Amino acid sequence: MFTPFRFDPVDLPQSARTLRDRVRAFLAEHQASWSPWLRGHSWNGFDREFSRAVGREGWIGMTWPKSFGGGEASMIERYVMIEEMLSVGAPVGSHWIADRQSGPLILRVGTDEQRKRYLPPITRGDVSFCIGLSEPDSGSDLASVRTRAEKVEGGWRINGRKIWTTNAHLSEFMIALIRTAGTPQDRQAGLSQFIIDLTLPGISVRQIKDLTTEAHFNEVTFDDVFVTSDALAGREGQGWGQVNAELAFERSGPDRYMSAFPVLPLLVDAVRQAGSDDRLAARRLGQAVTEVAVLREMSLSIAGMLQKGEMPNQEAAVVKDLGVAFEQRAPELVRELIEGVASRTEGDDLREITSAVLQQSPTFSLRGGTREIVRGIMARGLGLR
Numbered sequence: 011m012f013t014p015f016r017f018d019p020v021d022l023p024q025s026a027r028t029l030r031d032r033v034r035a036f037l038a039e040h041q042a043s044w045s046p047w048l049r050g051h052s053w054n055g056f057d058r059e060f061s062r063a064v065g066r067e068g069w070i071g072m073t074w075p076k077s078f079g080g081g082e083a084s085m086i087e088r089y090v091m092i093e094e095m096l097s098v099g100a101p102v103g104s105h106w107i108a109d110r111q112s113g114p115l116i117l118r119v120g121t122d123e124q125r126k127r128y129l130p131p132i133t134r135g136d137v138s139f140c141i142g143l144s145e146p147d148s149g150s151d152l153a154s155v156r157t158r159a160e161k162v163e164g165g166w167r168i169n170g171r172k173i174w175t176t177n178a179h180l181s182e183f184m185i186a187l188i189r190t191a192g193t194p195q196d197r198q199a200g201l202s203q204f205i206i207d208l209t210l211p212g213i214s215v216r217q218i219k220d221l222t223t224e225a226h227f228n229e230v231t232f233d234d235v236f237v238t239s240d241a242l243a244g245r246e247g248q249g250w251g252q253v254n255a256e257l258a259f260e261r262s263g264p265d266r267y268m269s270a271f272p273v274l275p276l277l278v279d280a281v282r283q284a285g286s287d288d289r290l291a292a293r294r295l296g297q298a299v300t301e302v303a304v305l306r307e308m309s310l311s312i313a314g315m316l317q318k319g320e321m322p323n324q325e326a327a328v329v330k331d332l333g334v335a336f337e338q339r340a341p342e343l344v345r346e347l348i349e350g351v352a353s354r355t356e357g358d359d360l361r362e363i364t365s366a367v368l369q370q371s372p373t374f375s376l377r378g379g380t381r382e383i384v385r386g387i388m389a390r391g392l393g394l395r
């Protein structure tokens with residue numbers, strides 16, 4: 011049956027507008043110390059002290075219950091706070107994954123003991139989480155994971171390997187999808203999630219360099235790693251369903267269209283300063299602003315659905331697909347409109363940020379599920395497969 015994607019409009023409440031002013035004032039105090047190169051890394055920029063400062067403002071886990079360190083704010087308020095952070099390229103990476111998906115997962119499926127243990131330090135910005143889904147032979151075909159946990163007395167023994175794990179080398183914990191029963195051919199059945207302390211004996215983390223020559227992601231090997239029974243997150247064998255609910259959070263936020271956003275205001279300034287009556291530039295910038303405005307309304311609409319407790323996987327897939335295409339075009343737009351090269355050493359904010367964004371942009375349509383996989387989800391929603 012044909013099911014159209016639904017994007018109901020959302021009005022920003024006054025509380026969100028007031029919060030926006032507070033976040034802007036906070037960012038104005040911090041942003042002078044960030045290099046354009048760091049700002050070009052957007053939500054991948056890692057700065058534990060900055061995350062602690064964000065935590066002191068109450069902006070990590072801000073929608074979570076107060077009893078676990080949260081602020082019981084609405085999803086819309088959280089959206090506005092994040093939007094402000096991303097618009098200036100704030101280095102939110104240290105708390106990003108825990109705030110976006112690990113914390114919400116623990117809140118939803120964890121035990122009270124796990125909530126008490128993990129959520130308050132996340133809200134203070136004291137700990138980082140990473141996501142252990144992909145494996146050397148299981149990326150898009152996630153259900154075929156081979157890393158295995160066997161039940162032993164008092165807990166589980168884990169063997170296997172995860173790859174492309176963002177910030178594993180800087181994180182205290184990983185939430186990993188692991189096979190606890192059956193074989194990779196069993197697909198979704200027999201998968202479970204574990205919260206793993208990355209300092210445990212038997213875990214080794216190897217950094218992998220990307221195009222920027224920096225190493226943000228890693229290969230993580232588990233060699234007979236013992237975890238106690240309370241490391242299991244949610245129910246044994248229910249990992250597949252849990253991960254898919256988590257992906258609605260991973261794919262739906264403003265981070266799926268704003269990674270390149272800090273380039274745009276600088277580009278507008280540069281075109282304006284050039285002073286000529288450049289009709290091509292005006293047309294291209296107008297197009298870009300229109301796209302941002304539409305993506306923002308769609309993404310905000312998803313925050314509204316999450317607020318109502320809905321799981322907008324389909325709509326999130328649409329925003330991710332359109333959003334990453336926009337992010338990937340942004341540095342190309344700079345190259346089209348501005349003379350000269352994008353380089354880290356140009357001593358010019360626009361060129362330096364563009365250089366960082368350009369070198370990362372091929373990954374935008376891979377991380378969080380590739381373009382083809384996301385389109386497959388949309389096709390399923392449309393009843394085409």
Ligand SMILES: Cc1cc2nc3c(=O)[nH]c(=O)nc-3n(C[C@H](O)[C@H](O)[C@H](O)COP(=O)(O)OP(=O)(O)OC[C@H]3O[C@@H](n4cnc5c(N)ncnc54)[C@H](O)[C@@H]3O)c2cc1C
Nearest residue numbers: 141142143144149150174175176373376377378379380382
């Ligand atoms: C910057 C970055 C950060 C990442 N961080 C993490 C992380 O923190 N944790 C984590 O677990 N993973 C992470 N990943 C991994 C990411 O999720 C995977 O790269 C992605 O899921 C694709 O898997 P793969 O690399 O194995 O490619 P493959 O699955 O081998 O895909 C290769 C190509 O084939 C296409 N393809 C595959 N299957 C199909 C199909 N059925 N139909 C049509 N086309 C298909 C894909 O779209 C792709 O173009 C990260 C990746 C990047 C680039």
